[in-house]
Amino acid sequence: MAEARPRPDGAPAPRARSLRTLLAALVAACMLPAVLATGVLLFEDYRLQRDRLYREELLLAQGAVAEIDRELARxxxxxxxxxxxxxxxxxxxxxxxxxxxxxxxxxxxxxxxxxxxxxxxxxxxxxxxxxxxxxxxxxxxxxxxxxxxxxxxxxxxxxxxxxxxxxxxxxxxxxxxxxxxxxGVGLAPRRVAGLLRRQALPEGWIAVVVDGSGSIVARSLDNQRFVGEKVVPQLAEALATRREGVFDSATREGFEVITAFSRSMVSDWTVAVGAPHSVLVSKLYRAVSIAAVGVACAMGLGMLLALYWARRLNSSMRRLIGPALALGRGEPVAAPRTGLKEADAVGEVLEQASNMLAHAQHLAHTDALTGLSNRLLFEALAHRQLADDLRHGHRRVLLALDLDGFKAVNDHHGHAVGDQVLKMAAQRISASLRSADVAARLGGDEFVVLLSDTSPDGAVVVAEKLVRMLSEPYPGVRQPVSASVGIAVAPSGGVTLADLLRRADEALYEAKRAGKRRWAAHG
Missing domain, CATH: 3.30.450.20 (PAS domain)
Structure with a gap:
């Protein structure tokens, strides 16, 4: 190494360093923020994947509870x-x-x-x-x-x-x-297990129905083997203190799982869903492997590429902070595309988590008195189904229902009895429909039903059944209560929900003018 030459003022000159040394130091200095940022990104990705898995499990448990409750209500x-x-x-x-x-x-x-x-x-x-x-x-x-x-x-x-x-x-x-x-009726556990298997659980996931004593009522896997046995202590302890939750536990077979559970509002049953812990671990290992390869490649590219990607990574992380905060506030998330695979994956997870949260809020849109869909949820479902019908050429029928004589019930018995009549009417409507049909309460004693892929003749059969069922006596009610039904068929009666509702209402009032306790069809 050459000796340092003295400066003209007599002060010692700084020690000279080779370009290779400076570049190596610069590359190392540039890669350090990138390595740290990658670690932060991996941690955020793991946390968001974990939260997404928690929400997905809880939604599956809530969906299974809702389906079981619907069957029990039916x-x-x-x-x-x-x-x-x-x-x-x-x-x-x-x-x-x-x-x-x-x-x-x-x-x-x-x-x-x-x-x-x-x-x-x-x-x-x-x-x-x-x-x-x-x-x-x-x-x-x-x-x-x-x-x-x-x-x-x-x-x-x-x-x-x-x-x-x-x-x-x-x-x-x-x-x-x-x-x-x-x-009463008797239901075999295998039938309840069939409802669990209809939830389309991912491979390796397990769902279980637990009664109020902590006994297994049904299980999506090895049902006959475990029916009647008590749940694991971790789950039993959680069920004793909370209606819903997510925690780490083990299955009866000893497999480590992440468990989410939700209790029914109708009975003291609880549905628990378990996802293998390896789901998160494998994703973490995969993310770490991708990051390690990326860092190794960046190390070989040199100073300029290292500096470029480090700055880009930092910028990507900053651009994801806003969407992450928006998710925390429950606002819609539109994560920017940064061009970096890892950062984009986090952005997609943020968007998926936002969509799942919005979906969960959407599922809550039910009528508090009757348990049927409310107007907001019904309109959303109807718009989507009518659009699908228009594309595939299917027929769909809208029924508008109104209880005849309901005002007299409120006047003579009070609103508490009126509410009971509405509840029983909703139960009779649900019992008269198929699982693919959608029923909703629009307000007061007004109901609406959307029948899937039904012919006009089939709609008449359903309308007659509804008139008959809703006109049967209501326990404890002296005033006669019946029902009138208006029928509108798509697409001949309109292709939009507004058109079908208007024409079904017109048919409904035609039925009322004709003497009530009957149905009428538009056109």
Missing amino acids: IDATLQALSTSHELAAGDLAAFHERASRALAIGLVDNYVLVDRRGRQLLNTLRPYGEALPEHGTPAALARVFEGGESVVTGLFVGALSKEPVIGLAVPVWRDGRVVYSL
């Missing part, structure tokens, strides 16, 4: 309708047994059973009418039907006849203001 509505049947009112149990046996063809029900106040089974569709039935073995939980006069969903118990695990749902049968029977 079964409850069917039981309420059967409890007021003329065969049961007349005490003709043989005829009622035949009617209940025919009803088994619809829904998830395995059997119908009628129990008196002493717990004796009077009929059970598992046996021909007249055969001897157990006088004991009815779950103690069903006693609440007689005590409180309300519907009851039991936990898991062993059926007195089937000797197999079963879940029960029962409603009161009233006579002269007194509960004289409990009319």
Whole structure:
């Protein structure tokens, strides 16, 4: 190395360094912020992936709870309708047994059973009418039907006849203001497990339904093996303190999972969804591997490229701060595209998280009194379905419903009884429809139904059924209540929701002018 030459003023000259040394120091100095920024990015990516997984799990659990609640509500509505049947009112149990046996063809029900106040089974569709039935073995939980006069969903118990695990749902049968029977159904755990499998869980994920005692009612994987067993202690402790949550636990098989759970608002059942912990770990390893390769390549490019990418990475991180803060405030997120794969992945996660949050808020748009969709959610679903129909050439039918005589109920019995009539009307509407149909309450006693891919003749059948169901007596209500229905068919009756609503309303008022308790079709 050459010696340093003295400066003219006699001061020692600075020590000379080679260009290679300076470039190496510059590259190292430039790469240090890049390495640190990559670490921050990986941490943010991991955190956002974790939060996205939490939300996805919780949404799946909430969706499964909502579907199970809908099925329970549908079964409850069917039981309420059967409890007021003329065969049961007349005490003709043989005829009622035949009617209940025919009803088994619809829904998830395995059997119908009628129990008196002493717990004796009077009929059970598992046996021909007249055969001897157990006088004991009815779950103690069903006693609440007689005590409180309300519907009851039991936990898991062993059926007195089937000797197999079963879940029960029962409603009161009233006579002269007194509960004289409990009319219930039995559901096998495999049927509930079928509802879980319909949630399209990702591969390796597990969903489980737990009753109020902590027993497994149904499981999406190895259902028969685990039904009736208690859940793991971590889940049992969480269920005892919260209605919803996400935490780390293990499955009955010992696999480490991230568990999200949500409790039903209808029963004391809870749905828990478990995602393998390896889902997050594998993504983290993949992100770390990508970052390590990127850093190694950047190290070989030299000073200029290292400086360029470091500045670009820092800029990308700053541009993602705004969307991240917007997500925290619950605002819509539109993450900028930076051209960097890792930063863009974080931006996409932010957008996905924002969309999932908006979707969760959308799912909350239901009518608080009846549990049906409200106007906002109905309009959103209807607009999308009508647009799909227009593209694929499908037919869709809109029914506008209105309760005849409902004002008299409020005037004579008060709004509390009026609310009960609206609830029962909503249950009857739901029980009359297919799962693909959409029902909503627009306000007051006004309802609307969107039938999927239905012919005009099919719409008439549904309308007649709704008029008949909604015109049946309402327990405790002296004033007659019936229903009028207006029918509008797309696309002949219009291709927009506004057109169909207007024409269905016109048909509805035509039915009312013609004497009520009937249907009328536009055109």
